[in-house]
Amino acid sequence: MTALLQSRKFRNTALQAGYLGFFLFLLIAAIVIGKHNLESQGITMGFAFLERATGFDVGFSLIEFGPYDTFGKMIVVGLLNTMFLGILGIALANIIGLIIALFRISNNGILNAIGTLYIETFRNIPLILQAFFWYAVLTHLPHPKQAVNILDSIYFSARGLYFPGLNVTGGAASLFFLALAIGLIIMIWFSIARRFNKIPKTTKSRIRMSIFGIAFLIGCIALVIGRIPETPLVSVPVLKGFNIREGIRISPELGALGIAMGIYGGAFLAEIMRAGFLSVGKGQVEAARSLGLSPWYVFSRVHLPLAFRAVLPTLINQYVWLFKATTLGIVVGFTDFFMVISVSINQAGQTLELIGILMLGFLVMNNTISFVLNRVNKAIALKGTQLRT
Amino acid sequence: MTDQIAVFIPPHSNIAQRLRKRFFSSAMNSVITIIVGLFLAWAVWNVFNWAILNAVWASPDGTSKVCHGIEGACWAVIDVRWRLIIFGLFPFEEQWRSTFACIVIVMVAIMSCVPFFWKPMRLGPLWVVGFAIFYTLMAGGVFGLSYVGPADWGGLTLTVFVYAAGVLIGMPTAIALALLRRSELPVIAKTTGAIIDAVRSLPLVSILFTAALILPFVLPGFLVGDKIWRVIIGFALFFAAYQAEIIRSGIQALPSGQEEAAKALGLTYWQRINRIILPQAFRNALPPTINQFVITFKETSLIVIIGFFEVLASGNAAFGSGEWSHAWVEVYCFVAMIYFVFVFSLSRYGAYLERHLRVGQH
Numbered sequence: 001m002t003a004l005l006q007s008r009k010f011r012n013t014a015l016q017a018g019y020l021g022f023f024l025f026l027l028i029a030a031i032v033i034g035k036h037n038l039e040s041q042g043i044t045m046g047f048a049f050l051e052r053a054t055g056f057d058v059g060f061s062l063i064e065f066g067p068y069d070t071f072g073k074m075i076v077v078g079l080l081n082t083m084f085l086g087i088l089g090i091a092l093a094n095i096i097g098l099i100i101a102l103f104r105i106s107n108n109g110i111l112n113a114i115g116t117l118y119i120e121t122f123r124n125i126p127l128i129l130q131a132f133f134w135y136a137v138l139t140h141l142p143h144p145k146q147a148v149n150i151l152d153s154i155y156f157s158a159r160g161l162y163f164p165g166l167n168v169t170g171g172a173a174s175l176f177f178l179a180l181a182i183g184l185i186i187m188i189w190f191s192i193a194r195r196f197n198k199i200p201k202t203t204k205s206r207i208r209m210s211i212f213g214i215a216f217l218i219g220c221i222a223l224v225i226g227r228i229p230e231t232p233l234v235s236v237p238v239l240k241g242f243n244i245r246e247g248i249r250i251s252p253e254l255g256a257l258g259i260a261m262g263i264y265g266g267a268f269l270a271e272i273m274r275a276g277f278l279s280v281g282k283g284q285v286e287a288a289r290s291l292g293l294s295p296w297y298v299f300s301r302v303h304l305p306l307a308f309r310a311v312l313p314t315l316i317n318q319y320v321w322l323f324k325a326t327t328l329g330i331v332v333g334f335t336d337f338f339m340v341i342s343v344s345i346n347q348a349g350q351t352l353e354l355i356g357i358l359m360l361g362f363l364v365m366n367n368t369i370s371f372v373l374n375r376v377n378k379a380i381a382l383k384g385t386q387l388r389t
Numbered sequence: 390m391t392d393q394i395a396v397f398i399p400p401h402s403n404i405a406q407r408l409r410k411r412f413f414s415s416a417m418n419s420v421i422t423i424i425v426g427l428f429l430a431w432a433v434w435n436v437f438n439w440a441i442l443n444a445v446w447a448s449p450d451g452t453s454k455v456c457h458g459i460e461g462a463c464w465a466v467i468d469v470r471w472r473l474i475i476f477g478l479f480p481f482e483e484q485w486r487s488t489f490a491c492i493v494i495v496m497v498a499i500m501s502c503v504p505f506f507w508k509p510m511r512l513g514p515l516w517v518v519g520f521a522i523f524y525t526l527m528a529g530g531v532f533g534l535s536y537v538g539p540a541d542w543g544g545l546t547l548t549v550f551v552y553a554a555g556v557l558i559g560m561p562t563a564i565a566l567a568l569l570r571r572s573e574l575p576v577i578a579k580t581t582g583a584i585i586d587a588v589r590s591l592p593l594v595s596i597l598f599t600a601a602l603i604l605p606f607v608l609p610g611f612l613v614g615d616k617i618w619r620v621i622i623g624f625a626l627f628f629a630a631y632q633a634e635i636i637r638s639g640i641q642a643l644p645s646g647q648e649e650a651a652k653a654l655g656l657t658y659w660q661r662i663n664r665i666i667l668p669q670a671f672r673n674a675l676p677p678t679i680n681q682f683v684i685t686f687k688e689t690s691l692i693v694i695i696g697f698f699e700v701l702a703s704g705n706a707a708f709g710s711g712e713w714s715h716a717w718v719e720v721y722c723f724v725a726m727i728y729f730v731f732v733f734s735l736s737r738y739g740a741y742l743e744r745h746l747r748v749g750q751h
Contacts, residue, residue, distance in 0.1 A: 016576035030608075033606075037607070108421050110422050121729075127687070128690045128701065158459075324593075332645070338595060342598065352606070355603050358595055
């Protein structure tokens with residue numbers, strides 16, 4: 001017995017088995033107790049509830065949703081909303097971040113000062129406070145009758161922001177953007193995958209253009225099919241009675257979260273991008289200038305790509321982190337994935353299953369983002385022992 | 390010939406030249422400076438007008454009448470409601486306890502910024518004692534203080550409490566997780582890695598939500614405890630998962646010779662960890678650690694989602710009742726200022742540390 005205990009191999013195996021067993025025990029115990037507690041409340045475990053009708057409506061949805069649709073469909077709606085908000089917020093944050101980063105590296109003192117002021121202000125205030133603030137701002141806008149009106153086609157009111165748009169169903173519009181996104185992904189893959197390296201440059205750019213053209217065409221066909229019949233092609237918001245009709249409405253909930261994520265995330269992204277711009281060797285920019293390239297070419301073909309490559313790993317982390325911030329939807333009542341789950345827990349009572357779906361959903365989404373971007377990073381990273389000065 | 394080559398020495402630049410270089414180096418630059426400068430001056434003037442010149446600072450009768458028809462800010466709402474924002478629903482006569490408790494924690498935080506305390510045997514007891522004083526003052530029940538349960542805590546004090554408790558529990562957990570992830574036994578390393586990665590890829594909101602509302606279902610009755618403690622443990626777990634990765638990166642940055650030399654000297658595992666690895670790892674990881682403290686402080690505001698009355702929720706309540714409902718901008722500005730003071734000073738301290746630590750590094 002003592003010989004067995006003294007054997008290092010045995011001790012190691014026992015230790016590992018005990019460690020793993022401890023966590024498995026915790027997990028199983030939690031499930032057993034949870035099942036028991038829920039059954040004593042008359043709730044049976046299982047995923048049958050996903051087929052039941054919810055009996056209520058959600059505030060914002062990209063696809064058709066009504067009170068008679070199922071919990072399963074509501075969760076899908078929440079997932080789509082989260083992705084929509086995530087893409088919107090990250091896109092806004094990128095735009096703001098790039099502008100502020102350029103302010104910070106410019107040689108003009110006033111632009112520097114504005115950039116610093118912006119970053120120090122918005123980075124140091126919690127996102128949730130900013131979401132509350134922008135929601136209050138948007139809901140304190142004037143009523144539709146006195147809405148702020150730009151050129152009779154854009155209205156800002158307490159009911160939401162109204163922009164001109166096309167008269168198509170939400171599904172068709174999503175399909176359009178999906179087609180564009182897939183086309184773009186194939187294009188990027190085609191440009192950076194090593195197996196296409198042998199194709200000559202001119203053919204390559206021609207193929208790239210045709211890929212984009214096909215994607216655009218498919219998207220347009222989706223738009224034409226999804227057109228709402230007997231309406232004009234373009235719908236411009238108009239004031240009718242006490243409300244604004246037609247056009248695309250951005251609800252205060254979505255608007256507040258988008259603005260808050262853009263402003264808060266922009267402050268963080270700006271600092272990362274600034275570090276990227278500063279990391280580009282002075283000689284490379286000067287070389288590009290001395291070749292006679294115009295300032296725009298120097299920026300878009302040399303400075304920006306090199307800076308982007310230097311900070312992509314940091315950017316990936318920041319995107320994943322911003323994506324998780326969409327869960328703040330619940331504070332202003334935006335029906336994102338998290339809010340849909342918590343509403344379902346209240347309504348259906350299937351606590352454990354729903355929490356499982358929530359965790360699985362975020363694991364899959366975040367790991368997909370970081371997987372895809374890490375592949376991009378790997379493809380464009382410096383290879384071998386190239387000097388980076 | 391060489392001695393005849395004139396070396397161009399830039400003239401000593403004075404302020405005028407420096408200003409010129411920063412603001413008017415070219416025609417384009419001058420135009421930007423003037424246009425943006427004018428816009429900035431206009432914006433600053435308007436904000437100054439609103440916040441200072443036309444503002445109402447106090448309400449003598451405690452009602453919102455003083456704010457009717459004014460053009461500036463109505464800071465009177467802060468004058469009337471500041472106790473609600475800072476202390477939440479803590480009993481009025483006992484609020485001095487809340488004040489002292491906050492001061493104690495802030496003092497402890499400031500003291501731990503002094504290098505004298507940067508030893509586990511000094512930092513640990515400092516925080517444990519500070520936290521014990523905080524808790525005794527807040528909860529009472531001894532020394533003739535009346536008992537006030539955590540359910541009645543609120544406002545800034547609750548934010549500070551959740552933050553301090555979360556970090557205090559989270560830090561040892563983070564060290565343990567980091568060491569376990571580096572373990573030579575593959576199953577232990579992999580399991581810990583999976584747990585850390587899973588926690589890191591979940592949003593904090595969902596973890597807090599699970600801790601507050603789901604855990605009571607899956608825990609045996611005697612382990613359920615108070616909601617605030619479950620939330621603090623969830624919060625600490627989230628902090629620990631991030632901090633563990635920071636510590637691990639600090640350990641990985643160490644040259645492997647350090648640990649090998651310690652092994653060759655015959656030091657035991659704990660001696661190596663305590664004397665060689667962790668002190669150097671913490672020094673490597675200090676800037677990201679401070680950054681994590683900053684992020685964590687901002688994230689305490691998320692507990693408002695699961696129904697705690699922390700400073701953001703008490704701010705919402707301060708203008709929520711009809712009378713002051715017009716003063717939401719002022720209240721949000723005040724709460725934002727509170728966060729800003731904490732977060733900004735912490736991040737400045739981090740930047741200062743980073744500059745000074747770099748000097749001694751070789």
